[in-house]
Amino acid sequence: MKMLTPYLVVLIPLIVLALVRVLKFVIFYFRHNRDFKYTLEHAMTYGHMPSVHSALMASMVVSVGHYEGIGSGAFAIALIMAILTIDDATRLRVYMGEHSRYINMIVDKIGADETDYPRLKERMGHKPEEALVGGILGLALTILLITFLK
Numbered sequence: 001m002k003m004l005t006p007y008l009v010v011l012i013p014l015i016v017l018a019l020v021r022v023l024k025f026v027i028f029y030f031r032h033n034r035d036f037k038y039t040l041e042h043a044m045t046y047g048h049m050p051s052v053h054s055a056l057m058a059s060m061v062v063s064v065g066h067y068e069g070i071g072s073g074a075f076a077i078a079l080i081m082a083i084l085t086i087d088d089a090t091r092l093r094v095y096m097g098e099h100s101r102y103i104n105m106i107v108d109k110i111g112a113d114e115t116d117y118p119r120l121k122e123r124m125g126h127k128p129e130e131a132l133v134g135g136i137l138g139l140a141l142t143i144l145l146i147t148f149l150k
Helices: 002-031 036-042 052-068 073-110 128-148
Strands: none
Touching: 002 052, 002 128, 052 073, 052 128, 073 128
């Protein structure tokens, strides 16, 4: 385990990423009537509960803070990247989804052929509660992993 110690700062967030992706898949599966095919096609798209982006970013901030110190430049970069990524997931991509919804309505109104104008994905961003749950999961799982791997 000692030979992995220098890499834990990056390994822990990657482990958290994998765990939250699996959890997201399971939640999506049960929320959609245990339809495995539908879940495979839609669960790992953008949006939905919990936010994997938020979990990864929270994990990165905690991991860098723990292993590099909260006074380090690496921590400052991790924190700023987390803020930008979570803001993007909860605001910009939601705004893009609203545009997609309006474009889809226009395409429907004019009766355009879907082969020429395929429907755009309308759910791209996260609701604030999805981002919050992702952040809490990232924080909690990172603390558990840091404690377990000491």
